[in-house]
Every structure is written in structure tokens, then in C-alpha cells.
Amino acid sequence: MATPSVGCRRGCLRLTALAELNRTILLCRDHVIDELSDEEICQCFESRKVLCVSDRRNLASYSGQTALFTLVSLLSRMGMQIELAIPDVAMLFTQPPMSGSSVRQALVSSSESLVSGATVCCDSTFAPEIVFVVGDTQFEGNHVSCWRLTGSDWWGALAMDRTTGVDAWTSEWPVGSMISAALAANEAFKFVMRRLPLRGQADRVFFEESQSCNWDFGAVHVPEEGVDLGMVDVISAGAICQAALYALMRFPNVRMSGRIFDDDLTGASNLNRNMLSSVADIGLLKVQVVARCCSAKLRLKPIAVRFPGDSCKIGQLARRVLVGVDDIPSRWEVQRHAPGWIAVSGTSHFGVSSSAHRPDEPCCGCLHPVDDPVGANPIPTVSFVSFWAGLAMTVRLLRDALASSYSANRQHLWLTPLRMDLPHAGMWLPVAPRRDCPAHCLASRVL
Ligand SMILES: [Zn+2]
Numbered sequence: 001m002a003t004p005s006v007g008c009r010r011g012c013l014r015l016t017a018l019a020e021l022n023r024t025i026l027l028c029r030d031h032v033i034d035e036l037s038d039e040e041i042c043q044c045f046e047s048r049k050v051l052c053v054s055d056r057r058n059l060a061s062y063s064g065q066t067a068l069f070t071l072v073s074l075l076s077r078m079g080m081q082i083e084l085a086i087p088d089v090a091m092l093f094t095q096p097p098m099s100g101s102s103v104r105q106a107l108v109s110s111s112e113s114l115v116s117g118a119t120v121c122c123d124s125t126f127a128p129e130i131v132f133v134v135g136d137t138q139f140e141g142n143h144v145s146c147w148r149l150t151g152s153d154w155w156g157a158l159a160m161d162r163t164t165g166v167d168a169w170t171s172e173w174p175v176g177s178m179i180s181a182a183l184a185a186n187e188a189f190k191f192v193m194r195r196l197p198l199r200g201q202a203d204r205v206f207f208e209e210s211q212s213c214n215w216d217f218g219a220v221h222v223p224e225e226g227v228d229l230g231m232v233d234v235i236s237a238g239a240i241c242q243a244a245l246y247a248l249m250r251f252p253n254v255r256m257s258g259r260i261f262d263d264d265l266t267g268a269s270n271l272n273r274n275m276l277s278s279v280a281d282i283g284l285l286k287v288q289v290v291a292r293c294c295s296a297k298l299r300l301k302p303i304a305v306r307f308p309g310d311s312c313k314i315g316q317l318a319r320r321v322l323v324g325v326d327d328i329p330s331r332w333e334v335q336r337h338a339p340g341w342i343a344v345s346g347t348s349h350f351g352v353s354s355s356a357h358r359p360d361e362p363c364c365g366c367l368h369p370v371d372d373p374v375g376a377n378p379i380p381t382v383s384f385v386s387f388w389a390g391l392a393m394t395v396r397l398l399r400d401a402l403a404s405s406y407s408a409n410r411q412h413l414w415l416t417p418l419r420m421d422l423p424h425a426g427m428w429l430p431v432a433p434r435r436d437c438p439a440h441c442l443a444s445r446v447l
Contacts, residue, residue: 016116018042019268020279021079027380030349031203032196044192045079046117051128053085057168058135059103062092064169066250067149067156067177068134069095070387072107074185076118077272077383078192083126084108096249096293097276113278115271130191132184133161135169145191145209149184151176154395157214158183173222174250178391179215185384186210186417206350210421217395220404226253229401231318234300235307235334237262237286239273239381240324240345243390244397245290246275249297251398257299258318262286263306269378273386308333320400322393323364326379328371335363335439343396344368345389349380352415354392355431356405357441362431365439367412388417 018025018038025041032041052071058064068086075082088104097114100106104122111120131146133139139146139161146161153171156179169177193207234241237260248254266274266281266289276293277286287302294300305314307330319340323331331344335357344364345354357363392413399405410428419425437444 013117014039014042016268017046017079020115020271021045022269022272023378023381024078024272024383026378027349027382028193028196030380031193031198031200031206033199036197041196042079044195046081048080048130048188048192049083049126049128050075050080050188051083051085051126051131052134053131053137053139054087054134055137056087056089058137059086059089061169061171062250062252063151063153063171063174063177064134065092065095065103066174067151067169067181068103069098069107070178070181070246071132071149071184072110072120073098073114073275074181074383074387075188076110076114076120077275078185078189079115079118079272080188081118081126082120083128084120084122086122093250093252094296096246096296097278113280116279130188131161136166145187147184147187149177149180151180151214154219155214155216156180156183157212158187158210159212160209172252175217175247175391175395178247178250178387179217182384182387182391182417183210183213183215183420185387186420189382189384190418206418208419210419213420213425215420215426217392218406220399220402222402226255227251227398227401229254229256229320229397232256232258232320232322232397233318234258234260234322234324235330236324237264237290237302238324238326239270239275239386240347240389240393241322242274242276242290243387244322244324244345244393245294245298245300245390246387247391247394248397249294254297254398259301259303260287260290261303261305261307261309261314263304263309273381273383275383275387275390308337320397322397324390324393326372328368329438331368332365332439335365335441341400343393343400345393347379347381347385347389350385350416350418352385352389352392352417353412354389354396354415355412356396356400357411357431358405360442361408361411362433362443363437363439363441365437365441366434366444367431369434369436369438385417388415
């Protein structure tokens with residue numbers, strides 16, 4: 001058999017990258033000029049060089065390690081090139097889907113495995129354009145954009161380089177570290193968008209860099225023995241549920257068993273956001289990929305059925321259900337079948353919607369009463385937007401298990417994570433019951 005020429009192999013790699021970043025490219029098309037080719041947009045992501053820096057002290061905590069792993073994952077899923085300037089420290093916990101004997105080895109091993117061509121290396125000749133510094137690590141900036149990731153158990157922040165008032169990562173609960181990583185990935189995305197010609201000059205405001213931004217999900221007391229979530233059913237093994245389970249696996253001492261439903265196979269175009277999937281998983285059932293990746297921490301039975309599908313195979317739903325399907329009528333169907341609490345998260349372009357519903361509260365049908373036919377088309381997405389949707393859902397699940405659910409005026413969260421430095425980027429809202437609720441929930445029937 002003839003050996004493929006170098007040119008041919010390069011051509012194949014280009015097609016692979018275009019397929020894997022397809023949904024991110026589609027999202028950019030909301031704002032870039034029509035004349036720009038997919039290849040040019042793809043190239044602009046792939047040519048970005050990002051340096052991630054941490055010292056030993058900040059990687060000595062579980063939250064510091066989780067901030068770095070989550071950041072590298074979110075950046076890689078945008079196709080970017082990453083250099084690490086970190087010491088070789090032992091892994092404190094597993095960080096699926098990445099694995100290795102040390103933090104550095106696990107991250108470098110992930111090179112080109114999450115998205116083809118997205119490298120992770122420790123090459124000192126690398127000239128970075130953007131720098132992310134973990135916690136209070138000492139770093140001398142060299143005239144490139146530089147942000148610090150900081151935070152605590154339940155809140156996370158990002159700020160352009162400054163060392164005063166910044167603490168090292170020491171917290172054990174990792175919500176804040178994952179928030180800071182999502183805030184950082186957003187800045188890297190906007191860095192790319194500022195280098196692409198936009199259709200309207202007014203759109204530039206969406207992609208301005210943030211000097212500082214933060215988000216707080218609110219602290220909750222966690223008992224020393226941890227959290228038992230009991231049985232949880234997960235509807236969809238797509239981007240949002242993968243992000244939710246990615247987050248859930250990173251909590252120390254959380255116990256959960258349940259089922260995950262989806263009949264879909266992992267496709268190349270899922271890799272830009274599916275946090276538990278890698279290039280090697282293309283063609284495999286999503287439920288198998290997710291159940292295998294979670295197996296070290298969570299017991300999830302994979303069921304290759306689309307909900308509601310075959311009710312004989314599904315039976316009664318668990319008392320807690322996570323719903324990550326885009327299809328609105330499927331959400332109503334889950335709500336009609338759910339005997340207890342459900343959480344629903346979804347994304348639309350740069351927007352995130354996340355809500356939770358007890359049986360006596362206005363349901364997801366009251367919140368999303370109209371079907372959205374656009375859902376049938378390829379959906380524009382990017383790693384950090386889907387990640388916010390999953391993370392918000394996981395926080396709600398933990399809070400419900402800890403009997404600390406948000407109050408009624410926080411039943412719905414609408415988040416637009418592009419400009420988290422601006423007021424109203426995240427809005428907590430109540431859900432009003434509707435007489436015409438398509439799920440005919442209790443709250444709608446007593447109006
Ligand atoms: Zn309802």
C-alpha cells in the first residue's frame with residue numbers, strides 16, 4: 001500500500017479539525033463576516049498559543065488541580081495550543097477522561113486526544129499570546145494578556161494579572177475552581193473573536209476582554225461524611241449531562257448510582273464540548289463512553305434508549321433526574337413521568353438556561369411552554385457555554401441532596417457568560433405557573 005504523502009496527511013488533518021470544531025465555527029458565524037471561510041475561522045482557533053502557569057503550592061490542593069485540568073480541557077476543545085509551566089506534582093484525585101501518574105504527565109498525555117491538533121506540551125520555546133496563572137503563583141508578565149484564576153469552594157473569579165489580594169487555591173470543594181476555568185476559557189474565546197472580521201462593529205462589545213469577573217453559586221454546608229445523592233437518572237449523554245457528570249466526579253466524597261439514557265453515537269462534531277469524550281470515542285455509544293469514564297466515582301448503568309422511547313426498558317424514573325436534552329417536547333415528557341425532583345439545563349448560542357423543579361413547583365413545561373423547531377438543525381456551541389449549563393445543574397443536584405435548594409426566586413438561572421464582568425450577565429428568576437402548561441403540572445392545575 002502506498003504511504004500517504006505529507007500533503008495528503010495534512011489535508012486529512014485539516015478535514016478532521018474542521019469536523020471537530022464545526023459547531024464552534026457555526027457559533028462564530030453569528031458575528032463574523034459571511035466571506036470568511038470555515039477554514040479561516042478554524043485556523044484562527046488552532047493557531048492560538050496559550051500558556052498555563054502554576055507553582056507547587058497551588059497544585060497542592062484539589063481545587064488548584066481541578067482549575068488547571070478544567071481549563072486545559074476547555075481550551076483544548078477549542079483547538080488551541082497549550083504550553084504548561086508547572087512542577088511535576090502527584091495527582092490528588094483522578095481527573096477523567098485524563099489520566100496519568102502526575103499532573104504534568106496526565107495533561108501532556110491529553111495532547112491531541114480531546115480535539116485533533118490541539119497540543120499540550122511543556123516546550124520552553126513556546127511564545128504565548130495569552131497567559132493564565134493559577135492562584136497566587138508568581139509570574140512575570142511579558143506584555144501579553146494575562147489573567148489569574150482564583151476562588152474558593154463555591155465561587156470563582158478571574159482577574160487581569162495582579163498579585164495583591166489573591167490567595168493560593170486551598171479549598172477542597174471544586175465549584176469555584178471550575179467557575180474560574182470557565183471564565184478563563186471565555187477570555188481565550190474572545191481573544192480569537194477579536195482577531196476575526198466581524199459583520200457589525202457594534203458586536204465588538206460582546207468580545208471585549210474582562211478586567212475582572214466572578215460568579216458565586218452560594219456556599220452550602222457539606223457534612224464531613226459527604227453527600228449521598230441516591231438514585232439519579234440522567235436523560236441524554238450529550239454535552240450538558242457530560243459537563244454535569246464531569247463536575248460531579250470532581251467532588252470529594254459524593255456517592256451516586258443511577259442510569260443514563262441516550263441512543264446516540266459519539267460524533268466528531270461532539271468533541272468541541274463533550275467533556276468526557278475523546279477522539280478515540282468517535283463511533284461509540286455516548287452512554288457507554290460516559291458510564292466507563294464515570295465508573296471510578298459514580299455507578300451509572302448505560303441504557304442505549306432515547307427517552308421517552310421504550311417504556312418497558314425505562315420503567316419508573318428515579319426520584320432525582322438530570323435533563324440535558326435540547327428537544328423541548330422531550331423535556332415535557334420527562335416532567336410528566338418524573339415522580340420527584342428534576343433539573344433541566346440547555347444552551348442557545350451564548351445563553352445558558354438552568355432550572356430545577358420539585359413536584360409542587362411550576363415545572364419545566366411552565367418555563368419552556370413552546371417547542372423550538374430550530375433544535376432539529378446543527379446547534380452552534382462552544383466548550384465553556386455547555387460547561388456552564390452542566391455545572392449549574394450539578395450545583396442544583398448537590399443542593400437538593402443537602403436540603404439547601406435555592407429559594408423560589410432562584411428557580412431559574414439565565415446566564416450569558418461572554419461578559420461576566422457586566423451587570424446582569426447572570427440573572428436568577430422565579431418560574432411562573434401557566435394555565436396552558438404542556439406538562440399539566442400540579443402548579444398549573446391549581447391556578
Ligand atoms: Zn407546568
